Amino acid sequence: MTQATAIIVGASSQLGRELVTQLTAEGTRLGLLVPDPAAMAEFIAALDTSAQENILLGALPITEPDAAAQAIEAMWQQLGGAHLVLVNTGLNSYHPDLPWQIESDIIKVNVQGFALICNTAFRLLREQGYGQLAAINSIAGLRGGPAVAYHASKAFAQNYLEGLSMHAQRLKLPITITDLQLGLLDKAAMQQSQLWLAPLHKVAAQILRALKKGKRRAYITRRWALVAWLTRLLPEYIYNTRHWKKKGKH
Numbered sequence: 001m002t003q004a005t006a007i008i009v010g011a012s013s014q015l016g017r018e019l020v021t022q023l024t025a026e027g028t029r030l031g032l033l034v035p036d037p038a039a040m041a042e043f044i045a046a047l048d049t050s051a052q053e054n055i056l057l058g059a060l061p062i063t064e065p066d067a068a069a070q071a072i073e074a075m076w077q078q079l080g081g082a083h084l085v086l087v088n089t090g091l092n093s094y095h096p097d098l099p100w101q102i103e104s105d106i107i108k109v110n111v112q113g114f115a116l117i118c119n120t121a122f123r124l125l126r127e128q129g130y131g132q133l134a135a136i137n138s139i140a141g142l143r144g145g146p147a148v149a150y151h152a153s154k155a156f157a158q159n160y161l162e163g164l165s166m167h168a169q170r171l172k173l174p175i176t177i178t179d180l181q182l183g184l185l186d187k188a189a190m191q192q193s194q195l196w197l198a199p200l201h202k203v204a205a206q207i208l209r210a211l212k213k214g215k216r217r218a219y220i221t222r223r224w225a226l227v228a229w230l231t232r233l234l235p236e237y238i239y240n241t242r243h244w245k246k247k248g249k250h
């Protein structure tokens with residue numbers, strides 16, 4: 001049986017590491033791309049030997065388009081192609097004065113960097129003739145919000161993925177595009193509530209289940225589908241109050 005292979009771009013976050021743990025436990029061969037490979041050493045050393053043998057590690061300079069594309073291609077070659085490319089990069093920050101530097105940094109990582117990664121991965125999958133491109137996105141993209149560039153960047157990601165999915169269909173290629181709409185920490189972090197916090201292993205397990213089912217879009221955890229539905233439904237004057245009241249205290 002062919003061994004499953006996956007590239008995870010931005011594998012260094014807590015969620016990224018949990019995905020690595022669960023995927024290597026299933027015997028998947030992984031190529032991990034992170035900003036600082038040395039920072040992953042301790043985590044990888046703590047995995048069991050068979051998992052360690054299944055991991056390749058590389059640096060991804062996301063804000064340097066040519067070098068980032070080369071890093072993805074190099075990892076692709078090293079792995080001999082991949083069944084899955086999972087994009088987990090993201091930058092979020094909020095300041096009530098909306099300093100341009102923060103907005104600019106978010107746009108560089110979440111828009112330019114994201115598009116570059118997806119564009120490169122899609123080309124490689126197209127040349128291979130099959131595979132899956134998935135991104136861990138956010139329900140923050142459904143509407144505007146206080147972290148202005150962040151919310152907008154997630155809408156960009158959602159539309160970019162939809163466009164790639166349409167493109168794959170036009171090419172009649174078995175390439176699945178999956179938009180993983182994560183909700184848990186956005187809400188919980190803002191409201192300091194544990195109610196919506198699902199444990200990381202559950203979040204990662206739901207992500208992997210959605211990927212295996214080849215879903216076009218999945219809400220993680222599933223209860224966020226309800227929040228997403230409500231978010232889309234709310235008239236702007238109610239939606240605005242809900243978000244800006246809290247931030248207005250600054």
Ligand SMILES: NC(=O)c1ccc[n+]([C@@H]2O[C@H](COP(=O)([O-])OP(=O)(O)OC[C@H]3O[C@@H](n4cnc5c(N)ncnc54)[C@H](OP(=O)(O)O)[C@@H]3O)[C@@H](O)[C@H]2O)c1
Nearest residue numbers: 010011012013015035062088089090136137138182185186
């Ligand atoms: N956590 C949440 O509250 C939440 C909720 C909803 C959606 N999301 C989305 O889900 C995805 C994963 O989030 P997460 O919380 O697991 O992790 P995260 O802290 O948003 O980081 C994800 C990855 O992006 C990398 N990254 C960040 N800035 C970078 C830069 N300038 N250059 C290169 N790489 C950079 C991080 O590297 P380092 O670790 O080395 O910085 C990490 O590997 C993101 O797209 C995020 O927006 C997150």
